[in-house]
Amino acid sequence: MRAWAVHLAVLAALLAAGLLLPGYHTTNLARILVLATFAAGYNLAFGYTGLLSLGHAMFFAAGMYAAALPAWHWGWPAAPALLAGTAGGALMALATGALALRTAGVSFMIVTLMFAQAFALAILYFNGWTGGDEGFVIPSASRHLFGTSLAADTPRFLAAWSLFALGLLLSLALVRSRFGRVMVALRENEERARMLGINPFAAKLKVLVISGAWSGAAGAAYALLFGYAGGSFAGIQYSILPMLYVLLGGAGTTLGAVLGAGLMFYLTEFASSVTSAWLFLVGLVLVVLVLFAPKGILGWVRARLWRELP
Amino acid sequence: MTTTSLFTPSRRRVLQGMGAGLATAALPGHVWGQAAPLKIGFQLHRTGIGAAYGRWYERTTTAAAAAINAAGGIAGRQVEILYEDDATDPKRGAEVVEKLAGPSGCDLIMGTLFSHVVMGAAPRAGELKIPYLVCSEGYHVASGALNRWVLQPGITDVRAQISTMAPWVASTLGKKVTMVFPDYAFGHDHRDFFTTAIAAQGGEVIAQIAIPPTETSFTRYFPQIPAETEVLYHVMVGPAVLTFVKELGEFYGTGAKPALFGFIDSLEAVDTASPGLEFLEGSHFWEGHCRAKPADAGEAETAYRAAVGVDDNGASVSDAKDVSTYAHMFSCWETLYFIKQAVEASGYAGPADRQKLVEAMEAVTDLPEGAERPQGPMRFDGKKHQAFGVQNISKMEGGKLVRVHQTTIEEGLYDNDTDYTAMSF
Amino acid sequence: MGFGPFLLLALMEGLVTAAVLSLAAVGLSLVFGVMRVVNVAHGEFFMLGAVIAWFVAGLVPGPAWMAFLAALVLAPLVVGALAAAVDGLVLKRLNYDPEATIVATIGVMYMVQQAALSFYGPDARPVAAPFDWRFQLPWFGYSGYKLFVVAAAVAVLLAVWLGMTRTRAGLVMRATQVDRDVARAFGIDVERVYMGTFALGAGLAAMGAVLYVPISQAHYLMGHDPLLLSFIVVIIGGLGSLRGTLVAALVIGLSDGVISMFFSPTLAKILATLLVAMVLVFRPQGLFGAKA
The missing domain is CATH 3.40.50.2300 (Response regulator)
Incomplete structure (x- = not known):
């Protein structure tokens, strides 16, 4: 019960912050929550199940294009586009996972990386239809949900918050369910899990599809909330970012993703306001942070303060 | 530096x-x-x-x-x-x-x-x-x-830039053109607009070679350039451009080669006298603004260079190796x-x-x-x-770009149905 | 161009690609093999090697080959020392935890990139080859230095292989690779081995870059591709197998070259990437890895 209370309190605090802070921070928070949703999906695969993927940009971008292309070419409204995006991410995860999960560990990392690179190149190759690297602006008619324009600060934030809240509560329920224990068992010792009658391949594929759906929903939401879809979101840096958020916040903690995403955003913001060599400062802080908390910030909390942290 | x-x-x-x-x-x-x-x-x-x-x-x-x-x-x-x-x-x-x-x-x-x-x-x-x-x-x-x-x-914009190049290319360099361009938006604009513009001049693009943006070596794509090519139109951008030009030079070597026409985007911030670029001698480039100060440059040009801190070769006044864009x-x-x-x-x-x-x-x-x-x-x-x-076409002479042609504003105008003034704020 | 010459060119280019890949990957193969850490900053060590070559070329007077030789010695030393410092100050304190190391080396990557941007600048700069020799075949011309790179890659791989199999240091490294606890029990100073391996891996990357930069250019973002490609080569080859690294570099380089004959460039890249990924899907332990 305590875990649910903490999560609801965090959601309430985020909601209050988004509604009370000035518009600039409302928009930033909306962006952070969308990326945190992506990272939360990544965390299910990596943090809980131990699937070290370097190809999640492919799921994010699949969701983004599955939502944005129908909106651009055929004028789909936001609600079906969002569902298409979620399905797009899940289907991409199903197709690539069925092959990539034949491998494990670093081989899995490299196979997902290469699939994602091929996908990013395919977006460029079919530029006549996808807009290539330049991308395209989402028509404003498609950016309406329940009659409200997602281009305005408050509705945009509320949409992002709802998506994040849904993701967070579902992932909390998931990791506390029986299947959640299966996930952790696969991470800790796959052989033992197999002896307990678990089919590792099927279970991991299921996790990857859930993770892909999450990432796809986030990609679709990014396009619809911020009005743009482009090839850069399929690049390797969008595979590294969710990993960085999760490791920074704490892998295998439900709240680590949002903490990491927020921290990286405001760290960049702060560093670029004090020096033009902001990249150096960001790098330095990352090194110092990881020396202080090798298991991420919430990993440190879990080790020192609250062992039951989900 | x-x-x-x-x-x-x-x-x-x-x-x-x-x-x-x-x-x-x-x-x-x-x-x-x-x-x-x-x-x-x-x-x-x-x-x-x-x-x-x-x-x-x-x-x-x-x-x-x-x-x-x-x-x-x-x-x-x-x-x-x-x-x-x-x-x-x-x-x-x-x-x-x-x-x-x-x-x-x-x-x-x-x-x-x-x-x-x-x-x-x-x-x-x-x-x-x-x-x-x-x-x-x-x-x-x-x-x-x-x-x-x-x-x-x-x-x-590139559409106007490119369209004004076609008449000169067709009348001076040749009518059978092969294009080499990066496989992203900038290259696609070149592909689409130049292909149309050269066709209007009675010329033809006989091959389009789109290079993936992450590519770092290019020689293996050069055999795709048809032998009957009269003009090779290149618009590579990014750090690998130096390699591109060097490899093109190695590939053609002392053999027969087509006339080269490029966009200076390929060599922005790069010294045109760099080792390996000798191959570009005698080739032509589009320039939005001439890097080497033209002989007939007016007062405004001189004042602008002085204000920005650029010498007559287009490099920083404090460091001749620091070439501008x-x-x-x-x-x-x-x-x-x-x-x-x-x-x-x-x-x-x-x-x-x-x-x-x-x-x-x-x-x-x-x-x-x-x-x-x-x-x-x-x-x-x-x-x-x-x-x-207006746009400029320059020729590489002695490692330096010299303007040989300037287009008029009218040549670059085109019709489309864009009307932002009809859009709401 | 006829099919024969076209194929010849594709094979030569594939061989050069394979040489460059193995030069970039051999250091990572050691680090990854012995220490089992994912060093995201590996590509930046490669970049630093190229940038140092550029600086040295400006400082050493006389013919290009003198600057080249100076850079060949200096770059690995400087970069190796930097890597040793990173190991001592950061990685050791993290106890080589695989996940924490990823974050730490991402941080190091940002710092090195920014330092290169601030002190070297954003421009791509050429570095002259040690000798200027180009030969003309009936169908196309080719750079003689590219063939030299192939020979140099063979020499470097051979030297590393001899070092690993014939010297005491190599034996110690292999022992640590197999089981670090047992190695420690036999009195091996594992921490020193790790620091040495990490420095050696970075130095090899820098040396590879000095060899590579005359056929390319120095640029502060150039470390990105060698990083990804090195990982791909090392994993496809099979962890800890030098022979595997070499064969994987050949497979990737030649398939890249030959596939590009038949398709438009971007499509060829997509197909080559998928093909290589399939090698791992159907042989998850890599070409020469032991069965897990």
């Missing part, structure tokens, strides 16, 4: 952009009677793949602001430029627009170059209702894909003077007048040559939100 120290405070750059002695005006509780400065946000490619351009865009803009401030500012207000790095990334680009429009309190935003960053940030500029003046040369503005708040008043960076200078003209015409006083400001920009038509426009005269099309200027 010019190097910035590791921890250059970004604020210092801001102060440099303001006239000396006027820095006090920026302090809180500014001096009596002195109007608050006009704050212009600059979306800068300081890091990422666009950094070679970003550095010169920053220098040019700082110089233009200093010149404007020394002459009394804009509508009696000093200009303050706030540079913000977008890492040449569309996502960060959108965030930077939000920051400049929000907490930084800028009156308007300018300066973006890479077209995917423009595309990613433009919707946010439209939603925040802040004028967003890009220096990108992309066709994205004139194509009508963006919104009422986005304008490109300082540089001709000369063919593009004038767009920052000219955009800032365009802002000055529109702010003064509209009586702009603050963010509440932004709509009035955009309407004043749309009303601009003729932009004559002069200190404000060292690159030459331009014509602004308020419906397309796009400026059209």
Whole structure:
């Protein structure tokens, strides 16, 4: 019960912050929550199940294009586009996972990386239809949900918050369910899990599809909330970012993703306001942070303060 | 070589952009009677793949602001430029627009170059209702894909640039053209518009070779260039360009080779006398603004070079190896003077007048040559939100680019149905 | 161009690609093999090697080959020392935890990139080859230095292989690779081995870059591709197998070259990437890895 209370309190605090802070921070928070949703999906695969993927940009971008292309070419409204995006991410995860999960560990990392690179190149190759690297602006008619324009600060934030809240509560329920224990068992010792009658391949594929759906929903939401879809979101840096958020916040903690995403955003913001060599400062802080908390910030909390942290 | 120290405070750059002695005006509780400065946000490619351009865009803009401030500012207000790095990334680009429009309190935003960053940030500029003046040369503005708040008043778009090249290429170099271009938006604009333009001249593009943007070696693609090619049209960009040219030289070697026509984008910020580039001797390039000072250059050109700190070869006056992005960076200078003209015409006083400001920009038509426009005269099309200027073709002679042809504004004009003035704000 | 010459060119280019890949990957193969840490900054060590070559070329007077030799010695030393410092100050304190190391080396990557941008600048700069020799075949011309790179890659791989199999240091490294606890029990100073391996891996990357930069250019973002490609080569080859690294570099380089004959460039890249990924899908332990 305590875990649910903490999560609801965090959601309430985020909601209050988004509604009370000035518009600039409302928009930033909306962006952070969308990326945190992506990272939360990544965390299910990596943090809980131990699937070290370097190809999640492919799921994010699949969701983004599955939502944005129908909106651009055929004028789909936001609600079906969002569902298409979620399905797009899940289907991409199903197709690539069925092959990539034949491998494990670093081989899995490299196979997902290469699939994602091929996908990013395919977006460029079919530029006549996808807009290539330049991308395209989402028509404003498609950016309406329940009659409200997602281009305005408050509705945009509320949409992002709802998506994040849904993701967070579902992932909390998931990791506390029986299947959640299966996930952790696969991470800790796959052989033992197999002896307990678990089919590792099927279970991991299921996790990857859930993770892909999450990432796809986030990609679709990014396009619809911020009005743009482009090839850069399929690049390797969008595979590294969710990993960085999760490791920074704490892998295998439900709240680590949002903490990491927020921290990286405001760290960049702060560093670029004090020096033009902001990249150096960001790098330095990352090194110092990881020396202080090798298991991420919430990993440190879990080790020192609250062992039951989900 | 010019190097910035590791921890250059970004604020210092801001102060440099303001006239000396006027820095006090920026302090809180500014001096009596002195109007608050006009704050212009600059979306800068300081890091990422666009950094070679970003550095010169920053220098040019700082110089233009200093010149404007020394002459009394804009509508009696000093200009303050706030540079913000977008890492040449569309996502960060959108965030930077939000920051400049929000907490930084800028009156308007300018300066973006890479077209995917423009595309990613433009919707946010439209939603925040802040004028967003890009220096990108992309066709994205004139194509009508963006919104009422986005304008490109300082540089001709690629569609116009390319179309004006075709008659000269067809009549001087040959009619059978093979194109080599990067497989992304910039290259696709070249592919689409040049193919059409050369066909109109009775020529033909016989092969199109699109190189993936991550490629670092090119020789294996050269056999795809048909033997009957008369003109090889190349528009590579990015750091691997040097390799591209070197390998092309090695590949053709002493054998027969087609005439080469390229866009200088391939060699911006690169010394044309670099080892390995000898192969380009005698070939031709498009230049937006001639890097080597033409013999007949006027006063404005000389003054512009002096202000930015560029010598007659287009390199930094303090370091001859530090070559500028000369063919593009004038767009920052000219955009800032365009802002000055529109702010003064509209009586702009603050963010509440932004709509009035955009309407004043749309009303601009003729932009004559002069200190404000060292690159030459331009014509602004308020419906397309796009400026059209003259273009140059230069020949590489002794490792130096010498202008051999200049097009007129009229040659670059085209019709499409873009009309931003019919869009709502 | 006829099919024969076209194929010849594709094979030559594939061989050069393979040489460059193995030069970039051999250091990572050691680090990854012995220490089992994912060093995201490996590509930046490669970049630093190229940038140092550029600086040295400006400082050493006389013919290009003198600067080249100077850089060949200096770059690995400087970069190796930097890597040793990173190991001592950061990685050791993290106890080589695989996940924490990823974050730490991402941080190091940002710092090195920014330092290169601040002190070297954003421009791509050429570095002259030690000798200027180009030969002309009836169908196309070719750079003689490219063939030299192939020979140099063979020499470097051979030297590393001899070092690993014939010297005491190599034996110690292999023992640590197999089981670090047992190695420690036998009195091996594992921490020193790790620091040495990490420095050696970085130095090899820098040396590879000095060899590579004359056929390319120095640029502060150039470390990105060597990083990804090195990982791909090392994993496809099979962890800890030098022979595997070599064979994987050949497979990737030649398939890249030959596939590009038949398709448009971007499509060829997509197909080559998928093909190589399939090698791992159907042989998860890599070409020469032991069965897990």
